[in-house]
Amino acid sequence: MNRFLWSLLVFIFILLLAACGTNEQSQQNNETSSSEDQVAEIPEVEVKFGEQPLPVKEKTNIEAVVTQGSEPVEDADYVDFEIWNNSQGQESSKTIEAEHTGDGIYTIEYTFDSSGTYQVIAHTQVGDLHTMPQVEVKVGEEQSATSDDSTSHSHEDSQGHDEMKEKFMVHFMKEEGFKAGEEVQLTTHINQMEQPFEDGLVRFEINSEQLDKHIYVDAKEQEPGEYTAAHSFPAAGDYTITIHYEKPDQDIHGHQEETVEVTE
Structure with missing residues (x-):
């Protein structure tokens, strides 16, 4: 076998190996992407x-x-x-x-x-x-009403329903408890019309007799509608945490107060 033919066979062999590697990598990427898509499904x-x-x-x-x-x-x-x-x-x-x-x-x-x-x-x-x-x-049991009252009641219910659509739902995570002197994650979930409140400006206002003044901590969005911030409470006691959320360009401004107990 002459040198040219031998070189050609080696070149073809290298191309085949490269093609196999590319196919395997593509398959792995597809499998990884598919797995991530499944994890990302909202319950x-x-x-x-x-x-x-x-x-x-x-x-x-x-x-x-x-x-x-x-x-x-x-x-x-x-x-x-x-x-x-x-x-x-x-x-x-x-x-x-x-x-x-x-x-x-x-x-x-x-x-x-x-x-x-x-x-x-x-x-x-x-x-x-x-x-x-x-x-x-x-x-x-609902109480009886006249037809006029019923009409008024239905109208009020309709208004309440419309207001409820616009209502924000704020859930502050405090189930794990907080200890003084330890850095903890302040976490809140915010929904608007049952959808995550995304790309908002969120901060925690912290107030207590243990503090000389109010403390403001800016939160970052980690997941859609989930905002977190690191904080360390200086001493044990009761603290009031006000969650401020806003989108100035949409004229959205809201807040919700939570009370937490910090232990030793």
Whole structure:
């Protein structure tokens, strides 16, 4: 075999090896991309009650059915139900951790202490993804009304529904607790019209008897609608954290206060 033919065979062999490597790398990239797409799917949460109106001063089951990619989520980091009566406002809300009962169903037992219209938010964390659907529920028997009253009531309900669409939902993460002298992550999730509040300006205002003045800490968006900031509380005690969120170009300005206890 002459030298030219031998060189040609070696050259062809090198080209074949390069082609195989490219195909393998392309396949790996496709598999990685496919895996990332699956992880990025936002979980779906359906909140379920019994027949409305729900009873007063009786234990009632509330369920959240959590799925991701049509499959039940069996290992959600947490599902917390936040509940309040419209007449008392969100500042009176109670938060209850749900128990996983299987098939992606997370359940609590709750006793409504009075009649009225209630808001229920299912704060749900699955990996790095957070969602918090909000539903409205009637509790107790509705009182009779004249036709004029009914018309007025329907109009007011419609207005309330429109206002609810624009409402922001702010969930401050304080379940893990805070210790004095340790750097912690302040984390809040913000939704607008049940969608993540993205690209907003968010900061935490911190106030306490332990401080000489208010402290302001700017937060960064880590995930859509999730804002975090590092902070160290100087001493144990009660602190008020006001979450300020805004988009000046859209004339959006809002805030929500939270109280946290910092331990030694």
